[in-house]
Amino acid sequence: xxxxxxxxxxxxxxxxxxxxxxxxxxxxxxxxxxxxxxxxxxxxxxxxxxxxxxxxxxxxxxxxxxxxxxxxxxxxxxxxxxxxxxxxxxxxxxxxxxxxxxxxxxxxxxxxxx
Amino acid sequence: xxxxxxxxxxxxxxxxxxxxxxxxxxxxxxxxxxxxxxxxxxxxxxxxxxxxxxxxxxxxxxxxxxxxxxxxxxxxxxxxxxxxxxxxxxxxxxxxxxxxxxxxxxxxxxx
Numbered sequence: 001x002x003x004x005x006x007x008x009x010x011x012x013x014x015x016x017x018x019x020x021x022x023x024x025x026x027x028x029x030x031x032x033x034x035x036x037x038x039x040x041x042x043x044x045x046x047x048x049x050x051x052x053x054x055x056x057x058x059x060x061x062x063x064x065x066x067x068x069x070x071x072x073x074x075x076x077x078x079x080x081x082x083x084x085x086x087x088x089x090x091x092x093x094x095x096x097x098x099x100x101x102x103x104x105x106x107x108x109x110x111x112x113x114x
Numbered sequence: 115x116x117x118x119x120x121x122x123x124x125x126x127x128x129x130x131x132x133x134x135x136x137x138x139x140x141x142x143x144x145x146x147x148x149x150x151x152x153x154x155x156x157x158x159x160x161x162x163x164x165x166x167x168x169x170x171x172x173x174x175x176x177x178x179x180x181x182x183x184x185x186x187x188x189x190x191x192x193x194x195x196x197x198x199x200x201x202x203x204x205x206x207x208x209x210x211x212x213x214x215x216x217x218x219x220x221x222x223x224x225x
Contacts, residue, residue, distance in 0.1 A: 004156075035215075042202060042215035043157075058212075090156055101206070102147060103213065105156030 003027065006091050006106035012114050013078065013085060021076045021109045023091035030096035032074035033103065036060060037088040046089075049074055050096060078111060086113050120203055120219040128224050133190040135219040137203030138183075144206050146179055147213065148188050151200045160188075160201075195225045 004025045013019045023032065031050045035043035045058030049068040063082025068074055074093075078085045088110050092103040121136045137146070145164045149157040163170045163179045163186065170177045176189040190197055200220045204213040 006156075033212075040217070042217040044215075045212065048212060088154075092157075101145060102159035102162060103149075103157070105158070107156045108154070110154075 004091060004093055004104055004106035006089075006109050008109060009107070011109055011111045013111060014114050016080045018077055018079050019111065021078070021089055021091075021111070023074045023076065023106060024072055025074075025091075025093045025104075025106075026072060027093060027104060028071075028095070029093035029104070030071070031094050032068070033092040033094075034058075034064075034066065034074070034076045035090045035092065037090060037108075043090060046076065085111055087111060120201070120216045122219060123217070124220045124222070126222045126224065127193060129193060129195055131193055131223075133193050133197070133221055133223070135188045135201050135221070137186045137188070137216055139186075139203075139205050139214075140184065141205075141207075142181075146177075146186050146206075147204045148175075148177060148186075149202045149204060149215075151202065151218070153199075157202065190221075193221075193223045195223050197221060198223045 007022045033048040034046040037043050044060050046064050047058055047066040049055035052071050055066050055068050065077045088108050090108050091106040094103050119138050145162055147162045148160045150160050151157045161172045161177050163177050174191045179186045200218040202215050202218045204215045
């Protein structure tokens with residue numbers, strides 16, 4: 001059953017702590033994305049990666065870091081430098097150079113600050 | 115930056131009625147997409163319309179695009195309670211998959 005798996009579903013962060021959100025896909029997609037969603041808002045792009053070992057900053061990359069060591073995985077670390085991390089985080093992927101340009105999304109991780 | 119802006123922000127209708135949501139954007143696009151999000155879940159792609167298309171249908175969905183007005187509309191016909199969700203438009207910015215999302219329209223369909 002192909003898809004994108006995000007874990008955990010809920011995550012709590014203490015002051016000064018780094019936390020890592022997992023995103024794994026078995027769709028054989030080339031490109032992966034991390035979006036942040038605040039209540040009543042649209043999605044804002046944090047980071048994206050089009051190929052392994054390469055990634056680019058999105059609109060709100062400050063306080064976040066990513067890695068893309070494997071095609072299937074694109075973890076997001078929320079660092080202590082991100083002062084307002086409470087949000088719903090969504091991972092997405094797409095097949096590069098496909099005529100079908102739609103994004104496939106995971107079910108999200110809700111991050112809250114303790 | 116957010117390019118797509120949906121209107122209205124919230125819409126409440128009765129089952130069986132049609133629901134129309136609008137999206138405006140600012141710069142030229144290659145395509146425009148509509149997504150649906152159930153509460154607390156990820157987004158699901160509904161339909162994509164390219165800049166050289168004016169109208170597209172998919173089941174009970176009808177999407178129009180007017181590039182001269184930089185606007186799109188999503189019509190859901192014969193709505194059902196299960197259509198209750200938030201609907202987002204998204205425009206590309208030249209890099210495939212790198213989309214700009216609007217703030218969404220929250221649709222409530224009452225049985």
